[in-house]
Amino acid sequence: MLKDHAKLLQVFLSAGEIIGRKKLQKMIYIAKKLSFPFQERFQFHFYGPYSEELTLRVEELCNMGFLQEEMEQKGGYHQYRYALTPAGREFLAVNKVDMPCLDECFIDMNGQSARFLELVSTVLYFNSLSKEEVAEKVFTLKSKQNYTLEELDEAYQYIEKLKTKTQTKAP
Template sequence: MKENRDLILWYLIKEFTKHCSRTGNKVGKKFLQKVVYLLQRKGLNLNYNFSIHYYGPYSSQLEYDIHRLEMNRLVRIDPKDGYTHEIIPEEVSDDEKYLSHHDIEMIDSKEIKDLIKNLSSFNASELELIATVDYVINQLKIRGTDELNKKEIIEKVKRLKGNKYTEKKIEEAIKFLEENGFVKIEG
């Protein structure tokens, strides 16, 4: 799975880079952490474990795999301003043939392709909010909160993020998650 996971990750970086070139967004480390988290939530199981971090859901395993892709020359990590990084896939056509039929079917399902396209329209900060809201909702469910309401979710996100996002932005993130089948929220 490890080698296939690296190839799937490389393939996802290629797909996001292609779609982001149309939206003007960049595929960086934070961006990739959030989209992989959300793709896993929709069933693309790459076996990454995520925990909450300053910028939302984060996987140290994913961070390690990104750097392994760079060491294997499948991607180039371009530091932009000393603070952000852009991850650029290298063209390595031979590696695509090593993706199994199952891997390709998993990635190329209509639901995953549509989600990749939708997520590409958001920048890293917007994805941070969407992924954090989803993470909060899932933690509430795990703790046995059956009926989720927007007010409680907004309070929990505000507690994590402070004033970084307005209530309206948090509501928009909830709406995106509802419209894309991640969650169902009561009033």
């Protein structure tokens, strides 16, 4: 019971504070595509893969007092910061989550920008297409982000790096 909530809390235990809802969405999507057992379903939206279930679950965790949400003003928009609370830690101590390699992957992803993670998640969303077709999709659908071919290469390299991290400690 509440296992899916516990898995999300474990992410914050591993990665520490996560700044930005978009970043959190992309981190969970990427992890799911790397076969971490997150159950939230994603669809492609205007800004890339997005899960309403994930948004709702985070709101539930905030309302339970297991996650702390802080809003800050950033120019013309709001940005949200999320961190595990002591009550959340206590919940995790009772509801243990076993996801090998989670720490390394999430610490690494948390060090990346939301913009880059958006590109990585978009590449993963179109992983059934060739690299040329993915490039066309990225440059068409994400034209306002002005991604470059070099960034696209970096995204592919980053996915390989994350895959290595998940394989090194797989049971």
